[in-house]
Amino acid sequence: MRRPYGLAGSAAQRRLRPTSINSYSCFSQRRMTLTFNRTVRIEWGDCDPAGIIFYPRYFEIFDASTALVFEKALGMTKLQMLKNLEFSGFPLVRTHARFLRPTRFGDDVVVESTISFGRSSFKVEHRLSLNGTTCVECSETRVWVLRDANGRFRSHPVPQAVLAKFG
Numbered sequence: 001m002r003r004p005y006g007l008a009g010s011a012a013q014r015r016l017r018p019t020s021i022n023s024y025s026c027f028s029q030r031r032m033t034l035t036f037n038r039t040v041r042i043e044w045g046d047c048d049p050a051g052i053i054f055y056p057r058y059f060e061i062f063d064a065s066t067a068l069v070f071e072k073a074l075g076m077t078k079l080q081m082l083k084n085l086e087f088s089g090f091p092l093v094r095t096h097a098r099f100l101r102p103t104r105f106g107d108d109v110v111v112e113s114t115i116s117f118g119r120s121s122f123k124v125e126h127r128l129s130l131n132g133t134t135c136v137e138c139s140e141t142r143v144w145v146l147r148d149a150n151g152r153f154r155s156h157p158v159p160q161a162v163l164a165k166f167g
Helices: 056-074 078-084 160-165
Strands: 027-030 033-041 092-099 108-117 121-130 133-143 145-147 153-155
Touching: 033 056, 056 078, 056 092, 056 108, 056 121, 056 133, 056 160
Parallel strands: none
Antiparallel strands: 027 033, 033 108, 092 133, 108 121, 121 133, 145 153
């Protein structure tokens, strides 16, 4: 059986930054939902010897996109969130992806991430496209967590101050 998209590329060469600071092309808000677009270049280390992206790399791109949605909305990095908010992280508790078309070394893809909030969890819908054609769709459910007195993660309502930044 053939593995989709071949063998793993080098994780050390992972480049998750947008291709330029101006690649944040869309930032729209509506009723506790935020959509954020960014452009990501598929790098050599993301790909197998045939130059096709190895599918777990998409999950790295989506994870970084989720963090960047919060960075854009709150005006602080995830590290700053850990220091300044009631926040110990937002672990992934469920994910589902559909791989529709491969992307290749050198492709500049657009990642559209839409986030919507519940009480202590939130959903993120990602769409990765190349030249307007959807290549990958992914949905994530994440939970806002704090550490309890024993150091264990516990779900916690998303703070009102955070929700206010999302509209």
